[in-house]
Amino acid sequence: MEILLLRLDRIGDFVLGIPSYRALRQAYPRDHISVVVPSFVAELAKGCPYFDEVYIFDALWLLPGQPLWHRWQSAWKLIRFLRSKKIDLLFDFRYQSRLDPMVAGLSGAQQRVGYDLGWVSWFLTLKVSQPEAASHQVDRNLHLLNEFGVTASDKNLELWIKEKDHKTAENRIPSQTLLPNVPRVAVHVGAATPSKRWGTESFATLLYEIHAQTQAELYILGSEHDLAFVQDILDGLRCPVVNLVGKLSLLEVAALAKECNLFIGCDSGTTHVAAAAGVPIICLFSAANEVEVWKPVGPQVRVLTHHPECSPCRSHACTRTDGYFCMDEIKVEDVLEEVKTILSSQKSKP
Numbered sequence: 001m002e003i004l005l006l007r008l009d010r011i012g013d014f015v016l017g018i019p020s021y022r023a024l025r026q027a028y029p030r031d032h033i034s035v036v037v038p039s040f041v042a043e044l045a046k047g048c049p050y051f052d053e054v055y056i057f058d059a060l061w062l063l064p065g066q067p068l069w070h071r072w073q074s075a076w077k078l079i080r081f082l083r084s085k086k087i088d089l090l091f092d093f094r095y096q097s098r099l100d101p102m103v104a105g106l107s108g109a110q111q112r113v114g115y116d117l118g119w120v121s122w123f124l125t126l127k128v129s130q131p132e133a134a135s136h137q138v139d140r141n142l143h144l145l146n147e148f149g150v151t152a153s154d155k156n157l158e159l160w161i162k163e164k165d166h167k168t169a170e171n172r173i174p175s176q177t178l179l180p181n182v183p184r185v186a187v188h189v190g191a192a193t194p195s196k197r198w199g200t201e202s203f204a205t206l207l208y209e210i211h212a213q214t215q216a217e218l219y220i221l222g223s224e225h226d227l228a229f230v231q232d233i234l235d236g237l238r239c240p241v242v243n244l245v246g247k248l249s250l251l252e253v254a255a256l257a258k259e260c261n262l263f264i265g266c267d268s269g270t271t272h273v274a275a276a277a278g279v280p281i282i283c284l285f286s287a288a289n290e291v292e293v294w295k296p297v298g299p300q301v302r303v304l305t306h307h308p309e310c311s312p313c314r315s316h317a318c319t320r321t322d323g324y325f326c327m328d329e330i331k332v333e334d335v336l337e338e339v340k341t342i343l344s345s346q347k348s349k350p
Helices: 011-016 018-027 039-047 068-083 099-105 137-148 163-172 200-214 224-234 250-258 269-276 332-347
Strands: 002-006 032-037 053-056 089-092 111-115 126-128 184-188 217-221 262-266 281-285 301-305
Touching (some): 002 018, 002 099, 011 018, 011 039, 011 137, 011 269, 018 032, 018 137, 032 039, 039 053, 068 099, 089 137, 099 111, 111 137, 163 250, 184 200, 184 250, 184 269, 200 217, 200 224, 200 332, 262 332, 269 281, 281 332, 301 332
Parallel strands (some): 002 032, 002 089, 032 053, 089 111, 111 126, 184 217, 184 262, 262 281, 281 301
């Protein structure tokens, strides 16, 4: 049987779907399972052992600022591709855009499973009711499978870091020998939208204070899109920092994070990746999304956030005009206190 998953969304969405992919493989151990992902998720998908094949497609209707005609063209292009594959069973995990169930419904698959978004879901063979509002994204993904009859008892995340990723990360670490008990702290400054990003001054102050109070070796991480932002952070910073922004892939970041005592990041896909790798996490979470739905999952995750009356705004950038910004409510001293608590607890372990 040919099974295909539509997973057209962001890095965090893919990571939080890992228990679902595992459950599907356990239910269909001998069938061919493929997945469609955007280009920036391909690295993770190709490393996942639960897929036999990975297709790459960047859905224009999910990108901001795209003209309506381009969105429809992109959807039709994917429909034509799916219809050429003779799929027996298709799952579409998204429930935010009306084009998603339409693409799934017109895919030509014999069985088409997706969320019910009204009339656009008419061509689905199984229309699944919307998940509960407060349920976490891991459970929302599993809800789609549960309605089809595939259940999962294991909700743990996992990641598949290769030896070459570890070697690349090791080569990025300075060769000098650390003093005994000197911790390593990775700080990821990126975020998908301005509404989720902490300020440059806050990051700079945090880096300085972590080094001043713990003598930690600091690694600053991000994508090429964060280079200008990072330069503003590093200008005038009076402590040593290893700048790895734009130099590592997702799995290399995960490998590096596993060598660290702590990972600090905003609500971003990379923070979800680090959490899935089992690294202690401090997540600086904006009010743009629901914390209970989108918080990172891992054995040692701490989330710092505030809940203003405008949350969740789901905005690309803060739309308030009164000078308030929810990320400014996350104070450096609060993050620093969490840092010291986590590092102290590690020292006390035998």
